[in-house]
Amino acid sequence: MSSAGSASRWTRAVDTPGTQAPASRAAPRRRRLWRPLEPVPATTRVLLGVAFFVLFVALWAGITFGGVVPPTFLADPWTxxxxxxRLLVQFDFLHDIGMTVWRVVGGFLIAAAVALPLGVAMGAYKPIEAFFEPFVSFARYLPASAFIPLLILWAGIGEAQKLAVIFIGSFFQLVLMIAVAVGNARRDLVEAAYTLGSTDATLVRRVLIPGAAPQIAEILRMVLGWAWTYVIVAELIGASSGIGHMITDSQALLATDQIIFGIIVIGLIGLVSDFAFKWFNRRLFPWAELGR
Incomplete structure (x- = not known):
């Protein structure tokens, strides 16, 4: 009997974990999506992103169609x-969109062309960093919109003034962030390069720049988004075209529907450019994705 009893207890001891095994195996699958730093599948990421926009538009429609907010203050989605x-077909709004995109791209490319070599030099050579960093740190806290009266006085209200606003708003941010990215190079790679007989110039060209290139690409992507805020500010004053000019005219007419449409157009262009930048960075630096 004691033998049979011990056998039955042994059977229960073996069978009990077996019955609970599916639940224990299923638990990690339920929690996997919510683990810190756990990657999200591409399909789930798209669905979650679309779900937010759907909920946002539904809330917007409920507030406006339900009469919670008067149309003068917030137009409904259909209006x-x-x-x-009507703006696109009758008032040539595509021209305004094209002018704004041209200003953003032009001012940003000029800023990047100047900031990239200076930022690399500051990150690689500490005397250059010591010379430029105090002024760059001072200037990057100055709002670009504060320079608009001076820029209008110096360059008028033409395209040069708008490009200058974007340049000022982007340049100093780019320089400092690029310098930090280059200066954070792995010291073991630097020492290994010197051990193998690398010169200073070769170290910068073959180790520091390639090592910081993925991070520099991400910096360019982020600052491009900031450039859009500067161009709208530049177009609010003394502009005869552009999305910001349309928004200013619509404000005078209390046309909140046109103001909202202009804001959404800016967001859509920014979203497309951001995805394009991410895709280009993945193709150009595929090894950077492996560490994420």
Missing amino acids: MLVSGW
Whole structure:
């Protein structure tokens, strides 16, 4: 009997974990999506992103169609779409969009072309960093919009003034962030390069720049988004075209539908450019994705 009893207890001891095994194996699958730094599948990421926009538009429609907010203060989604279509078809809003995109790209490329070599030099050579960093740190806290009266006085209200606003708003941020990215190079790679007979110039060209290139690409992507805020500010004053000019005119007419449409157009262009930048960075630096 004691033998049979011990055998039955042994059977229960073996069978009990077996019955609970599916639940214990299923638990990590339920928690996997919510683990810190756990990657999200591409399909789930898209669905979650779309779900937010759907909920946002539904809330917007409920507030406006339900009469919670008067149309003078917030137009409903349908009125906004109708007004946006009218802007595109009747008022040549595509020209305004093209002018704004040209200003953003032009000012940003000029800023990047100057900031990239200076930032690399500051990150690689500490005397250059000591010379430039105090002024760059001082200037990057100055709002670009504060320079608009001076820039209008110096360059007028033409394209040069708007490009200068974007340049000022982007350049100093780029320089400092690029310098930090280059200066954070792995010391073991630097020592290994010197051990193998690398010169100072070769070290910068073959070790520091390639090592910081993925991070520099991400810096360019982020600062490009900031450039959009500067161009709208530049177009709010003394502009005869552009999305910011349309928003200013619509404000005078209390046309919130057109204002919202202009804001959404800016967001859509920024979203497309951001995805394009991410795709280009993945193709150019595929090894950087392996560490994420």
